[in-house]
Amino acid sequence: MLGIQVSPLEEFRYHSKEENLCLEFYIKRDDLIHPIVSGNKWRKLKYSIAKAEQNKNEAILTFGGALSNHLVATAAACKEVGLKSIGYVRGEELNEHSNPTLQQCAELGMELHFITREEYNLKNEKFYTDELHIEHPNVYIVPEGGANYYGIIGCSEIIGELPEDVSDIFVSAGTGTTAAGLLMGSRAHQTIHIVSALKGEWMEEEVKKLLMYSLFDEEAVDELMQRAHFIYDAHCGGYAKTNPELIEFIQKVYQQTGVKLDPVYTGKSMLWIKHNWKQCSPTGRLVFLHTGGVQGATFMQEKLAVNLYPES
Structure with missing residues (x-):
């Protein structure tokens, strides 16, 4: 834990x-x-990570903006427990060197994907997450900010x-x-x-x-x-x-x-x-x-x- x-x-x-x-x-x-x-990031992630480990998923995939504390926390937590991390970032013009937040995500081993704001708005749609599961087999998807049932229970x-x-x-x-x-x-x-x-x-x-x-x-x-x-x-x-x-x-x-x-x-x-x-x-x-x-x-x-x- x-x-x-x-x-x-x-x-x-x-x-x-x-x-x-x-x-x-x-x-x-x-x-x-x-x-x-730290803070609510740990509370919101800990049970999702436990669920991913229980499912024997290889990675956690999640979403965030260019300065997302959630992305950094996910990258660090996954590295600590031995899971891969994948981050879908709002802003196709960005890259892993755009700011210190994204740099730290990359240093912690997070695989970053930069997408348009229009595509980012689809992040909670089932057809979109289904497509992500096809592109990234055996991942556990956590919503932006850890906003799922497990995040609520943790808090x-x-x-x-x-x-x-x-x-x-x-x-x-x-x-x-x-x-x-x-x-x-x-x-x-x-x-x-x-x-x-x-x-x-x-x-x-x-x-x-x-x-x-x-x-x-x-x-x-x-x-x-x-x-x-x-x-x-x-x-x-x-x-x-x-x-x-x-x-x-x-x-x-x-x-x-x-x-x-x-x-x-x-x-x-x-x-x-x-x-x-x-x-x-x-x-x-x-x-x-x-x-x-x-x-x-x-x-x-x-x-x-x-x-x-x-x-x-």
Whole structure:
């Protein structure tokens, strides 16, 4: 099994004298699970990898964009367990030298295929995956971001690692898989605050679809969705967009606490908590789930022309 079994739960304290603000809550350090396959990537991949090994598949085939943490995590995980990895990358103009993310995928042994955005949009269509199985016999196909039943089950286990007095859990969301898993494992008194990293208010529908895919029970899904709070105003202009306030906040958090946040997911979620701290009034313990992503943040520093972790 990849990585450690249970990530630590730590107290988190951040203060700002200028803003007369002191944030105090708990942080679930899934970013410490594995040096590369960290955070929700490990949670979402571990059972798919186990399934591929059980099936005696030779490789895992998956999908991602040019800066996909999921692709790097899949390449690293497969190398560690002795499986081949195949990545279908959005963007036919790209190659394995286009950026550090793709370079690392190649260095980890991933076989990369660069396809048009139109073809990439077919990735969830059965006829397309059937064609991939013909082209790549004996592969196990994992959806983009690990968004399958096994990914949801892996993420649902997080709840069992938390104390029962946890009432509120904040999580960054891209595909919604981690959020769906948290809801599936959640207790009746808990609220899962799902912070979308993308523009648009479609995350609720996506999470509901993932739960229906796993449970096939509309009444049960509706009950779980009552525990969800969707946050759509934390994206700082759009997916992977940044602003000076976000960058400065990430740097200050690191300097004060040693916790590395990334500017795509966790940094924005925690910045939202900071902006809305007076409205965050949990009935019990509040936990921020650190979903990893620091690998991608390291690569983004060159693009942003800034050192996110100034003491590193």
